[in-house]
Amino acid sequence: MKEDFCIECRKNREYKIIKTPYRKKIRGKTYKFSLSSAICQYCGAEMDVDGIIDLKIKEYDEQYRQFENLVSIDEIKTLFNLYNIGQAPLSLALGFGEVTISRYLIGCFPSKTHSNVIRSALKSPSFMKSQLEKNKSKLTNSAYRKAYHTACELEKIFSFSDKLRSTIARLFNNLSEITPLALQKLLYFCQGYSLAIGSAPIFPEDCEAWPHGPVYQEIYHLFKSFKYNPIDDDRFIILNNSKDALSDREKQIIDLISATFGAYSGKTLETITHSEDPWKNTPLNSIIKKSLIKKYYKSVNQKYDLATESGTNKYIKAKLKG
Numbered sequence: 001m002k003e004d005f006c007i008e009c010r011k012n013r014e015y016k017i018i019k020t021p022y023r024k025k026i027r028g029k030t031y032k033f034s035l036s037s038a039i040c041q042y043c044g045a046e047m048d049v050d051g052i053i054d055l056k057i058k059e060y061d062e063q064y065r066q067f068e069n070l071v072s073i074d075e076i077k078t079l080f081n082l083y084n085i086g087q088a089p090l091s092l093a094l095g096f097g098e099v100t101i102s103r104y105l106i107g108c109f110p111s112k113t114h115s116n117v118i119r120s121a122l123k124s125p126s127f128m129k130s131q132l133e134k135n136k137s138k139l140t141n142s143a144y145r146k147a148y149h150t151a152c153e154l155e156k157i158f159s160f161s162d163k164l165r166s167t168i169a170r171l172f173n174n175l176s177e178i179t180p181l182a183l184q185k186l187l188y189f190c191q192g193y194s195l196a197i198g199s200a201p202i203f204p205e206d207c208e209a210w211p212h213g214p215v216y217q218e219i220y221h222l223f224k225s226f227k228y229n230p231i232d233d234d235r236f237i238i239l240n241n242s243k244d245a246l247s248d249r250e251k252q253i254i255d256l257i258s259a260t261f262g263a264y265s266g267k268t269l270e271t272i273t274h275s276e277d278p279w280k281n282t283p284l285n286s287i288i289k290k291s292l293i294k295k296y297y298k299s300v301n302q303k304y305d306l307a308t309e310s311g312t313n314k315y316i317k318a319k320l321k322g
């Protein structure tokens with residue numbers, strides 16, 4: 001246990017950090033906060049230990065935002081990184097005053113209306129584009145062009161089917177580290193399993209037989225610049241905020257793929273897809289037909305019980321042994 005000076009005991013005492021209730025009236029409404037306090041383990045007095053004030057301020061801030069469902073400072077920071085725009089032009093583009101965003105960043109609470117505008121921009125690049133157009137005259141040409149271009153790039157995330165977008169978001173959430181090549185293979189396995197176990201694909205998009213294995217071309221181009229830890233990428237918020245279009249059965253398949261194939265590197269997964277019929281029997285750079293994928297995984301499913309983790313792991317081991 002830690003020690004610090006207790007002013008009641010007049011000597012160093014052990015203390016414990018506990019959450020204490022705290023009521024405060026803000027604009028006529030009473031809120032119940034739960035804030036950390038350092039309590040002397042000898043006399044029970046509250047102690048003023050290092051960092052406790054900062055911690056309380058942070059908790060107070062976060063809890064008030066939760067009560068009122070207001071955006072957090074981190075979400076606002078994500079917003080200007082996301083659209084490649086400075087604080088002042090972002091403020092103007094959203095239709096706020098020039099210094100409004102910088103005020104929110106130092107801890108002023110945003111109004112409900114402003115908070116909702118910020119949320120919409122975090123969710124939808126199309127909304128951001130319309131805001132930029134509406135307030136174009138208030139922005140410098142270069143700020144406008146940069147942010148508009150970035151919003152157009154982000155909009156491409158919405159050019160895929162809802163199912164494919166939701167599959168990617170779920171894979172990213174399940175696996176904190178994932179390379180662009182591994183992502184391609186995992187999408188392919190999800191699709192193969194869904195065709196074999198359920199008989200329908202999860203998403204309508206087709207993949208092509210590239211030298212590195214099955215690739216969903218558009219996805220590859222869009223996500224190759226994502227960070228190694230996609231959930232740390234500012235753009236992840238767009239994926240994660242969009243609606244989840246998956247059925248429970250589809251989620252189960254994606255989680256199974258994450259728990260099994262997800263443990264291997266893109267290179268190892270490539271060894272597996274290179275030894276499978278659908279990729280081997282498709283000319284390079286052509287579409288791998290869903291019927292081929294279905295036929296292949298149906299036959300694998302008869303030999304290995306693919307719907308279980310143990311069956312899938314047996315299949316992976318067999319493939320890697322060659």
Ligand SMILES: [Zn+2]
Binds near residue numbers: 010041
């Ligand atoms: Zn004391």
